[in-house]
Amino acid sequence: MPLYEFSCGSCRKKFTVLCSINDRDNPQQCPNCSAISSQRLVSRVKMVRSEEQIMESLADPSALSGLDENDPRTFATWAKKMAREMGENMDEEIESMAQEEFSGGDQADGAPGPSLPVDDDQ
Template structure:
């Protein structure tokens, strides 16, 4: 039995319905406004990639297009994307490790006062 998602054009609400068979049930109406003129929405889906497809995606040179290697934040975003592609092979703490390395890099640039340095934080202005 599939679960379908529906959208109501009257109130812009969305809801899900467990359906027997593959056709919309009779008398289906929006639970928010009661409108019976609803539309089936396209649901999100996931695809499972083979190990080979994952490695090909990582090795694709276009994945590095537009990457500014002098920007630590851009490198961190790329590394997190890489970690998602690697899945559990990267380890559970991959994002945490990338964040820690980024923080150390930004702290080092702040001490040097070089490009990409984090702005100095005033002591008494209540930075959050």
């Protein structure tokens, strides 16, 4: 049976349901608010992979190509991708850490970090 993504009409949360093809167009019960006013969403195809397959893809050296460990932005992009591969959504936490690093937050040597680029067009 495939996984389908739904949006709750009451609380607006997205949720995923494992259901038969025959039931995919029927409203499903929201696990957040228990309402049955959901609508099926058109979502991207997801492959279900084993933990071993995920770890193999993360260990692939080509995944590190183009990664500049001294640039917080490229490191944050890489960290977000790795978190998503592991099934975690840590975008806000990673952005916060990258912003802190970019602003020189916890410099061990006391030297100021690089400053954020400024867009003068604003």
